[in-house]
Amino acid sequence: MTVLLVPYHLDERLPDDEFPVVPDRVVTKDLPDGSFWSRIADLYDLVGDAVATAKRPIVVTADCTVAIGVVAGLQRQGIDPSVMWFDAHGDLHTAASSASGYPGGMVLRTLLGDGDPAIAATTGLTPVPPERIVLVDARDLDAPETEYLAGSAITHTDVAHATAPEGPVYLHIDLDVIDADTVPGLRYPVTPGPTPDQIRDTALRILATGRVAAMTIACTWHPGSEAPLEVRKLIDDLVTAAS
Numbered sequence: 001m002t003v004l005l006v007p008y009h010l011d012e013r014l015p016d017d018e019f020p021v022v023p024d025r026v027v028t029k030d031l032p033d034g035s036f037w038s039r040i041a042d043l044y045d046l047v048g049d050a051v052a053t054a055k056r057p058i059v060v061t062a063d064c065t066v067a068i069g070v071v072a073g074l075q076r077q078g079i080d081p082s083v084m085w086f087d088a089h090g091d092l093h094t095a096a097s098s099a100s101g102y103p104g105g106m107v108l109r110t111l112l113g114d115g116d117p118a119i120a121a122t123t124g125l126t127p128v129p130p131e132r133i134v135l136v137d138a139r140d141l142d143a144p145e146t147e148y149l150a151g152s153a154i155t156h157t158d159v160a161h162a163t164a165p166e167g168p169v170y171l172h173i174d175l176d177v178i179d180a181d182t183v184p185g186l187r188y189p190v191t192p193g194p195t196p197d198q199i200r201d202t203a204l205r206i207l208a209t210g211r212v213a214a215m216t217i218a219c220t221w222h223p224g225s226e227a228p229l230e231v232r233k234l235i236d237d238l239v240t241a242a243s
Contacts, residue, residue: 005060007062037103037115041118046069051074054073063187065104066218067108071170082132084170085172086171086172088174111128111133162202172216173199176190186221
């Protein structure tokens with residue numbers, strides 16, 4: 001198990017000590033000028049290299065877009081993973097459907113092949129088929145996301161009933177999946193929601209299959225918002241179980 005810290009929210013470099021882990025490696029890059037996706041693609045290409053050479057990587061970061069680099073890195077290993085995506089949100093927007101334009105809300109759709117062309121051109125990311133994606137919770141969906149899901153082969157389920165598909169799995173956990181009353185300072189809080197214990201029980205069950213090839217923990221709160229003890233314990237338990 002290798003803990004990789006990617007200390008960014010989107011293209012903003014954050015202090016390493018904002019994250020409640022002790023990493024084996026910190027992945028950073030001086031980003032070039034240009035559009036957001038062209039800038040960040042260089043970072044995720046580097047993340048892909050780190051994941052491709054790591055043993056059962058756990059990637060810790062501050063938003064969900066790093067998943068692009070994680071999946072690209074697994075594909076460089078010859079692994080075509082299914083994706084289990086724990087999140088309060090769907091992250092299924094395109095640039096055309098998003099009212100906010102927030103890139104983090106587009107990342108799962110990008111993994112499906114509907115993102116900015118700069119991503120695939122730089123990272124070599126191959127689209128994940130929708131039937132190999134399990135979207136867990138996603139209790140806060142916008143109308144375009146609901147419409148997309150209705151016509152998609154993506155499995156949408158709640159935390160209690162989430163089960164790992166066959167084959168290698170990429171387990172992505174955005175900690176805003178937890179009830180926002182438990183995690184102060186979230187960038188996009190949603191309440192009510194599952195407890196840390198409920199997330200732990202389901203995630204440990206998935207990790208116990210032995211088929212999790214990589215895991216992401218997205219600490220999606222504002223800088224300076226220290227994670228409460230039960231959330232830090234959840235992170236510790238997930239890292240320990242993955243080792």
